[in-house]
Amino acid sequence: MDLRFTMEQQKFREEARLWLEAHVPKENLPSFDTAEGFQAHCEWERVLNDGGWAMVPWPVEYGGRGANLIEWLIFEEEYYRAGAPGRVNQNGIFLLGPTIMEYGTDAQKVRFLPKMASSEEVWAQGWSEPNAGSDMAAIQATAVREGDQFRINGQKTWASRGAYADWLFGLFRTDPDSERHKGLTFVLVPLDAPGVKVRPIEQLDGEAGFAEVFLDDALVSVDNQLGEFNRGWDVAMATAGFERGLMLRSPARFQNTARKLVELYRETVASGVAIRPALREAVTQAWTGAEAYALNTYQTVTRLLEGGKIGAEASLGKIFWSELDLKMHETALELLGARAELLPNAPSAQGVGTWLDGYLFSLSGPIYAGTNEIQRNVIAERILRLPRK
């Protein structure tokens, strides 16, 4: 065990830090769930890609930097430290990308990965349907193979980034007599295909990053099938594993929130406002939790680098980070006191930062990527080996 970074890792960090300091936009970009913000974020992705920092851990041939996972964690730490924008193409680069690398044909890798790395093509998630949320196996949308095309019918909902994305990935029932996990195929769908209609969903925060996608005799080339026919469930489980696991939630994000929370605490103390004593403990717990999450991730990465796999443990992480994130935002709102409810354009809103928006987002943490209730079942049954019902 050696938790110190090597000289090379330190050099990598310094390089990343310098580049980011020179390139990160000085002003916060508008939310990528607005049309204007989406464009601005795509522009940032191009800058990142031009600098060679868009896909740090991907192989060079697919537009990546070929860095290992430790370097990726270091890059993420620096990325958050620099206050760089959120990744508008995260569905692609963190979820679908690794899945294509594992299940894609060579042609698919060449076709999709570089444009994903450069965000020339932005991806939407198509997991949920009106009757299939956390229970993904209840999928009803169908894809019928006709020659070299799929004819697709059905509806996907809660497609994140769906309002502005170019492509959508998801599962479709290809065996009409199948039930549950069987008879599904993983298909990549261009959102400009004929028969595809996208309806943005207006959300609590007034933005519309999510969309419903209606598929009405949409025709998609069979070249867009990822993995085997009727075996899409296995592919999706790998992707969902990426979502719950390492790739989506880099620990730097939570360490950065914890750091901001500590700053907010100090500012509030300095301002002379009376602070509920329990908040001192809450901030300390948040800091400790963020450290624990980071350390656990370095442990996992070490295991992966030495040939290990991530399995059901991803569920432990999902519960931990989603509850940590929620608690940190709740604590921040308590520290903000009366200012917590103000919108950023309110005259008295100085110093409120993005905590309210972040809170709304963090509230969804226990819900998306498989509700925490389901993760607890997974832990109980697959890690603790408690009996199934």
Place this chain on the structure above:
Amino acid sequence: MDLRFTMEQQKFREEARLWLEAHVPKENLPSFDTAEGFQAHCEWERVLNDGGWAMVPWPVEYGGRGANLIEWLIFEEEYYRAGAPGRVNQNGIFLLGPTIMEYGTDAQKVRFLPKMASSEEVWAQGWSEPNAGSDMAAIQATAVREGDQFRINGQKTWASRGAYADWLFGLFRTDPDSERHKGLTFVLVPLDAPGVKVRPIEQLDGEAGFAEVFLDDALVSVDNQLGEFNRGWDVAMATAGFERGLMLRSPARFQNTARKLVELYRETVASGVAIRPALREAVTQAWTGAEAYALNTYQTVTRLLEGGKIGAEASLGKIFWSELDLKMHETALELLGARAELLPNAPSAQGVGTWLDGYLFSLSGPIYAGTNEIQRNVIAERILRLPRK
């Protein structure tokens, strides 16, 4: 709505207060889960009974005082205020007594109630069996009617007060072909009957108030059947309702604990010891919780006095008081700091009171009288009307 006590109620309170001040033992009695303490508590019950205060809300003809429920609550407040001993015959006076009043024959009332009021006969609970804990319908012990006797076989466990009591009440399967709730009969069993063997269970705190009761061809008169043959479940549900509800957990108990907790907090502050700031909030919450529980009980009692019933709401109370009690004891142990782990005979144990013992007892709160998990199901299904599985 008028939350002020009437002049008569005030007079009743004063009378109780004066009597208790004159009669409550100056020294704490040993635990009634020891042989010595059991005797001492029975002695105290005799004093109470001689003073006419043993069974405040019972009809005068059965050894009670004939007071109404509001007066009973007032008496309980004064009883705790006076630091009077725990009620060794609580299984009888709070659980079985009201059940006999509702389901018993006149002969049974006359035979059992006065001796219960005077604690000449102390009662043990016989709900649990080795394979029937919270799931009472899984009872296996059998009672076969033979002429004017029941022949009883089986085993009861967790019989509280079982080690020293005179009688036990419980359910027995009287229809051998029956399942679950059906075919059970409620029978009162003298613990000195032939074929009855009592084995005390040694507990965490080293005491032995609970016992296992082995019934090996025990013969009991059919006069001891309470309620109808094969309809014991209904009788038991009424008794269990008394257990979960009003009769067992008088709010004064929790208000008294909250009051002691406030005193402990003040003493700790006065001693100059640094206090974890969150404990100030915890003590405040405990106080508020005890008030809420008391107010809710006065609401319930008002409803009962005006002809209402207690139903599934008893489950709300069970969860609330058991969690409140546990939290209060946890808070007290945190306030005690390093002294919390000391036994009362430790030289440095001054001021630790009975918090550690109380904590062990409070830990069982969420478990006994139907686990809180089961109460939550009851609330969800019978109050919120959520679908059963």
Place this chain on the structure above:
Amino acid sequence: MRFAFTEDQQLLQQTVHEFLQAECTAERVRGFWATETGRSPELWSQLAEMGVTGLLVPEEFGGLGMNDIDMVLLMEEVGRAGLAEPLISTAAIAAPLIRDLDNAELSRAWLPRIAAGEAIIAVAHTCNAFVSDAHIADLILVRHPQGDEIHGLVRDQCALTAEPANDPARRIFSMDWTPKPLTRIAESGRARRLWADVLSRGALATAAQQLGVTAKLIDLAVAYATERKQFGSPIGSFQAVKHHLANVRVQLEYAQPLVYRAAHSVATRAPARATDVSMAKSAASEAAAAAAKVSLQVHGAIGYTWEQDVHVWMRRAWSLGLAWGSAAWHRERIANAVLDQNAPAESFGYGASIA
């Protein structure tokens, strides 16, 4: 000792319940969000007609002459309906304040108009960082920043700045004003005592609304969990969902009597009424916050959409949680009384019962 409402009180509650359920639908509430004032003069005059605005106005001034105990059940209904009209400041605070000032001129000027639904009154109290509904107020009640004086301002005697908030039903303002003898309506000890009641009544009415909000959030979650299926069963049949909702139901069950008791303490001017109100407000705030979170969780992603009703009440839970003192603020007020013994703590139980 009788801890129950009268039949008359329950009847009035039922009437207001039926009216609001019919007239103040979630769809209509969302409609008000889009208007400039955020308020509905139509609903307001209907409420006045039912006697709600003038509930605490003495009969001689055209009101019902009732008290804070009568008011509490109605406020619960207002919360259940998600109604954001300025009933707290106008009907629950200003009416009894003006009544208790015992100033014939002021009473004649304002009480009949409150009862008739022709006056809206805002209240600026330091436990709120901002003033609600000042933009439509005919009178703004405020305490002199340095002294024991209550002032009554009309809108051109102060400068208002709108502060947009997360709950579109909230209309809050920063306010600048200069005390002048002309605007003073009470002073010295009397002003101080009455101003303490302003806080008590504000927190009490808010707590009562939170009970209604909590109940509504539970209802919404139960309805959704009964209908929505996952893995072939309604999600409401899963133990995890049941237990979360049961826990919130327990919180509601024990917040409620604290609120009703506080109403009794305020109405009877019990010495510990400030502490009693703080218990009510902190418990009701916690119940509403828990209900908002659990209800959103039960709804899953769909809870995030505009079309769903859950977020209407979730926003209410959040904004009422901050109004008239947060749970933490009130807990500290309880601690100050119960632990530090700086204020009367007990109006109940053996501690208070024999002096």
Place this chain on the structure above:
Amino acid sequence: MRFAFTEDQQLLQQTVHEFLQAECTAERVRGFWATETGRSPELWSQLAEMGVTGLLVPEEFGGLGMNDIDMVLLMEEVGRAGLAEPLISTAAIAAPLIRDLDNAELSRAWLPRIAAGEAIIAVAHTCNAFVSDAHIADLILVRHPQGDEIHGLVRDQCALTAEPANDPARRIFSMDWTPKPLTRIAESGRARRLWADVLSRGALATAAQQLGVTAKLIDLAVAYATERKQFGSPIGSFQAVKHHLANVRVQLEYAQPLVYRAAHSVATRAPARATDVSMAKSAASEAAAAAAKVSLQVHGAIGYTWEQDVHVWMRRAWSLGLAWGSAAWHRERIANAVLDQNAPAESFGYGASIA
């Protein structure tokens, strides 16, 4: 950067694991409770033979010359077995303290005896109200109450009073003593620095034991829940039971790396090691306390019986929670570093990585 143990470390852990599982059964632990000393000289010499007591003793003095990282996995096993022998004070604290004192005479006098299992050392630190195992100690290490001096006492240089505790495996004592020049073994800045390490190593070893206790409590609950039936199904198939246990498993998962990191920080003398240790101890204490409560709940009434094993580890969880600083005490130490910036806070992440 490599966050994993070596194969050798895991092998040693496995050896100790197998030994303790075979030799230190729950039944035997209960047997020790009934003895006068509460300790087993037999187990102690077997542990010495395996190298556990002398793990941190340099090879030249007959030890294994390993470090705190090697120690942490073994302490986890000690906790899992519910073993209460004074390994923390003797092997995890005193051995490296005497090693670091760099005093040839002291080292020769004590280190070989520690390694051989022939000396037991107790440590009196102000973060503990009482001294553990002083009754059988050959040497008691203590800091001068007024100055930067470490003293080493033999038993007749102090007066001990037994303090019976809830956990029968705990043997704690009040101690009276008078500092004399003769008993002094270190002074000034050096004593102060080394004494800080005493606290770090005590809290670290305790936290590691708590990980083992937590894991054992989860195992016991899972085993019981799998076997015990209610309403016709194993209780472990009920969602409520599953979710409670899953939550504790999550706590364990994230306490563990904090403990391992703290071991690394202590072994490498990282500037923020005190803060790192406090994070480890607070998280491990919370995990163990949660495991104790949930495990008891899962066991139901049977958990209260003397014959069941659950209470053996429950008592360990409680007493280790108080030892070497409670969770609250360590949280305040973290706050002092991270929030108030009175001590180094970060040995990890971007804040620490480029100076």
